[in-house]
Amino acid sequence: MVFQKCYACHSVEPGEVEGLQGPNLRGVVGRPMAAQEGFDYSQAMRRFAERQGAWTGELLERSVAAPEQLVPGTEMSAMPILDAAERADLIAYLQASR
Numbered sequence: 245m246v247f248q249k250c251y252a253c254h255s256v257e258p259g260e261v262e263g264l265q266g267p268n269l270r271g272v273v274g275r276p277m278a279a280q281e282g283f284d285y286s287q288a289m290r291r292f293a294e295r296q297g298a299w300t301g302e303l304l305e306r307s308v309a310a311p312e313q314l315v316p317g318t319e320m321s322a323m324p325i326l327d328a329a330e331r332a333d334l335i336a337y338l339q340a341s342r
């Protein structure tokens with residue numbers, strides 16, 4: 245499961261945010277960016293959200309392929325996922341979590 249690369253910092257369980265470094269990712273595809281209530285997003289992420297609006301499958305794919313390139317200055321320090329098939333699986337998994 246590719247989501248194990250995200251699991252240390254993110255959950256897809258409804259409402260689970262305690263003790264996690266990143267926002268909850270349940271239903272993130274189609275969701276407004278940087279919109280989790282109470283989560284302290286970086287300036288970089290907020291600015292990106294103002295320009296882009298909501299997460300699409302395509303933007304998510306680019307984000308996991310190269311987080312720092314899509315959102316320069318983001319506080320998300322995750323390893324890029326270089327394998328295209330793994331990225332596709334991951335986006336499908338996130339899409340199914342709603």
Ligand code: HEC
Binds near residue numbers: 253284299318
């Ligand atoms: C080391 C911890 C860490 C890992 C690992 C990690 N993230 Fe993140 N993620 C973060 C942080 C912190 C933020 C908030 C970034 C900011 O505000 O700049 C974030 C933000 C996000 C967002 C934006 C959410 C929103 O509400 O707009 C998405 C989408 C995301 N991560 C997806 C992933 C995926 C998919 C993976 C696995 C490939 C992953 N992350 C791995 C820490 C992490």
